[in-house]
Amino acid sequence: MSTQLVEGKVVIVTGGGGGIGRAIALEMARQGARVVINDIGAGLDGAGGSATPAEETQELIRELGGEAVISTDSVSEWESAQRIVACALDSFGRIDVVVNNAGILRDTIFHKMSPEDWLSVINVHLNGSFFVSRAAAEHFRQQQSGAYVHMTSTSGLIGNFGQANYSAAKLGIVALSKSIALDMQRYGVRSNCIAPFAWSRMTSSIPAETPEQKARVAKLQQMTPDKNAPLAVYLASEAAEHVTGQVFAARHNELFLFSQTRPVRSVHSAEGWTPQDIAEHGMPALKASFIGLDRSPDVFSWDPI
Numbered sequence: 001m002s003t004q005l006v007e008g009k010v011v012i013v014t015g016g017g018g019g020i021g022r023a024i025a026l027e028m029a030r031q032g033a034r035v036v037i038n039d040i041g042a043g044l045d046g047a048g049g050s051a052t053p054a055e056e057t058q059e060l061i062r063e064l065g066g067e068a069v070i071s072t073d074s075v076s077e078w079e080s081a082q083r084i085v086a087c088a089l090d091s092f093g094r095i096d097v098v099v100n101n102a103g104i105l106r107d108t109i110f111h112k113m114s115p116e117d118w119l120s121v122i123n124v125h126l127n128g129s130f131f132v133s134r135a136a137a138e139h140f141r142q143q144q145s146g147a148y149v150h151m152t153s154t155s156g157l158i159g160n161f162g163q164a165n166y167s168a169a170k171l172g173i174v175a176l177s178k179s180i181a182l183d184m185q186r187y188g189v190r191s192n193c194i195a196p197f198a199w200s201r202m203t204s205s206i207p208a209e210t211p212e213q214k215a216r217v218a219k220l221q222q223m224t225p226d227k228n229a230p231l232a233v234y235l236a237s238e239a240a241e242h243v244t245g246q247v248f249a250a251r252h253n254e255l256f257l258f259s260q261t262r263p264v265r266s267v268h269s270a271e272g273w274t275p276q277d278i279a280e281h282g283m284p285a286l287k288a289s290f291i292g293l294d295r296s297p298d299v300f301s302w303d304p305i
C-alpha cells in the first residue's frame, strides 16, 4: 500500500475552514491530496461570512508542504455549488473526492421552529450536499471514478431534542448517499457517510456550570476533530474501493458501522386487517419490537475516554 493514501487526488472539503472539515483537509493534504478548502466563514447559525477560516486552513496545509486553494462560495445554492467544483477544475484540472461537511445549527424545540430555521438548515446540509455532489457527478461519470464522503449525525440516525431541522437533513443525507452509491456504482463511483463526534464550535454550547457538567465537558474536549479525519481519508482512497453505501461513525478512538433500516417484525392476516384487528392483534405483536424514543446519548451511553 502506498505510504500516502490519496496521493495525487483532488479533494473538495466543504466547511473546511474549521472543526472537523479543517482536520479532514489537513489529513487529506498529509496523505498527498491537493485540497479545495471551501468555507463561507459563517457563524454557527449560518449568518455572516469571512475568508479568514479558509485562509487559516490553507496556511496550515502550506506549512505541511501541501497544496490548497480557497473557495468561499456557499454550498447552499446550485450556482455557487457549481463554482466550488469549477474551482477544483480551474486550480488542479480534475476532481476526485467530495467531502460534504459544511454545516450550521438552528436548534429550537419543534413547536417554536420557524420556517426560516427549517429552511436554512435543510439548505446547507441536505440541499448543499446534493448541489455539490451533483456538480461533481458528471466529472466522476466521465472519468469513471470518484468518491463522496458525507457527514451525517447521530442526531438523525438516532435522535435528539430540538433538532428537527438538523435531524431530518442528516437522515436525508444518508438516503442521498445510498442513492448516489446505487446510481453511480456502474461508473466506479462510491458514496459513504460518517457520523462524526468532536468537540467543535457545534458542540461548544453544551452547558458547563455544575461540577458534573464541567467534568463531562473536560472529557468531551479531548474528542478532538482530527479523530474523524483518518476514516474520511480512507473512504476517499482506493483502499476503500469495495466500500460504498455504508454509514460509519467515528468517536475518539472508536469506529462504528451503523445498521440501516430493515423490517424487524411482520404480522399477517389471511382475511386482511380492520383497524380493530390491528388494535387487538396486529399491534400487540409488533409492539414487542418497538424502538424506544432514544436520543443519541441513550445509545452512546459510555464515554469514549
Ligand SMILES: NC(=O)c1ccc[n+]([C@@H]2O[C@H](COP(=O)([O-])OP(=O)(O)OC[C@H]3O[C@@H](n4cnc5c(N)ncnc54)[C@H](O)[C@@H]3O)[C@@H](O)[C@H]2O)c1
Residues within 6 Å of the ligand: 014, 015, 016, 017, 018, 019, 020, 021, 038, 039, 040, 041, 042, 043, 044, 046, 053, 073, 074, 075, 076, 100, 101, 102, 103, 104, 124, 128, 151, 152, 153, 154, 195, 196, 197, 198, 199, 200, 201, 202, 203, 225
Ligand atoms: N461536532 C460534532 O460532534 C458533530 C457531530 C455530528 C455531525 N457533525 C457534522 O460534522 C460537520 C462539521 O461540523 P463541525 O463540528 O466541524 O462544525 P463547525 O461549525 O466547526 O464547521 C462547519 C463549517 O461549515 C462552514 N459553513 C457553514 N455554512 C456553509 C455554507 N453554506 N457553505 C460553505 N461552508 C459553510 C462554517 O463556516 C464552518 O467553518 C457538520 O456537517 C456537522 O453537522 C458534527
